[in-house]
Amino acid sequence: MKKVAILGPSTFSEEATRHFLKDDFIYISYKLISEVFNATVAGETDLSVIPIENTLEGSVHLHVDWLVHEVNLPIRAEWVFPIDMNLIGFANKEGQDEGSNPYQHIRKVLSHHVVPAQCSRFMKKYLSGAEFEQVSSTAEGVRLVSALQDPAVAAIGTAIASTNYGVPMLEKEIQDHKDNMTRFLLVGEEAPELPTSADRKTTILVTLPEDYPGALHQVLSAFAWRRINLSKIESKPTKKKLGTYYFYIDIADSLDSVLLPSAIQEIEAIGCQVRILGSYPSYSYIS
Numbered sequence: 001m002k003k004v005a006i007l008g009p010s011t012f013s014e015e016a017t018r019h020f021l022k023d024d025f026i027y028i029s030y031k032l033i034s035e036v037f038n039a040t041v042a043g044e045t046d047l048s049v050i051p052i053e054n055t056l057e058g059s060v061h062l063h064v065d066w067l068v069h070e071v072n073l074p075i076r077a078e079w080v081f082p083i084d085m086n087l088i089g090f091a092n093k094e095g096q097d098e099g100s101n102p103y104q105h106i107r108k109v110l111s112h113h114v115v116p117a118q119c120s121r122f123m124k125k126y127l128s129g130a131e132f133e134q135v136s137s138t139a140e141g142v143r144l145v146s147a148l149q150d151p152a153v154a155a156i157g158t159a160i161a162s163t164n165y166g167v168p169m170l171e172k173e174i175q176d177h178k179d180n181m182t183r184f185l186l187v188g189e190e191a192p193e194l195p196t197s198a199d200r201k202t203t204i205l206v207t208l209p210e211d212y213p214g215a216l217h218q219v220l221s222a223f224a225w226r227r228i229n230l231s232k233i234e235s236k237p238t239k240k241k242l243g244t245y246y247f248y249i250d251i252a253d254s255l256d257s258v259l260l261p262s263a264i265q266e267i268e269a270i271g272c273q274v275r276i277l278g279s280y281p282s283y284s285y286i287s
């Protein structure tokens, strides 16, 4: 069985991966996302799971940076998974008056750095007096709260982390939007066997030639006149020289299609550099 590195245990990454890949793989948990990437680079695992984008937060920039700058692991699949955030901690000690806010006793919240953007309304309403401290995953926050046993410190994470670390669930589904979803990527040298999917995607990075007016327009028109649909385009710093950018482009088409390779050739012909991050099946959420 193939081994898959995940951020975990008891994280959203684990929930999402078990839902998608079922019992056909061996899961190995790592505490840091850098360790998740490196596990596959070092050959400890065949594949790594990377949360890449969220409905409320947008791209997880740190993870995009790792994918682009630190490793060279092709994308093998993507899928989306619903994310229900929960406030996990200890209730206020009896006898302490909290007025209308039952969470006024919480002075610190531990969670992953993407979480405040996903729970901003709840945090503004009930946790405005609490300091936010970033930890390596939502589950790590719950683990620390369990170790501290202090009602003033709470976490935001999965229901399974609340159960596994024995910390009560104070409030369920505190994310801003009911349909909060995160998109996950499966990356690795070898494509695993997966159910066939009608939807295919290709992700490319395009660096424009310097001082070439209208270069981005030409890149886009290479797709437009072929009626190739782009599902995402984001400019990101090259990290080599201030003011230089590359474009991260998701294309709703396969590299095996007739038109996409010629669009890429056209873009290269105007002097752009193109790096293909992967051409892979895309799965929507099936409960």
Ligand SMILES: O=C(O)C(=O)C[C@]1(C(=O)O)C=C[C@@H](O)C=C1
Pocket: 007, 010, 011, 012, 013, 014, 051, 052, 054, 060, 083, 112, 114, 115, 136, 137, 138, 139, 182
């Ligand atoms: O910390 C976790 O539980 C994770 O799996 C990471 C992560 C992320 O990086 O986006 C995954 C899904 C949610 O959007 C929140 C956090």
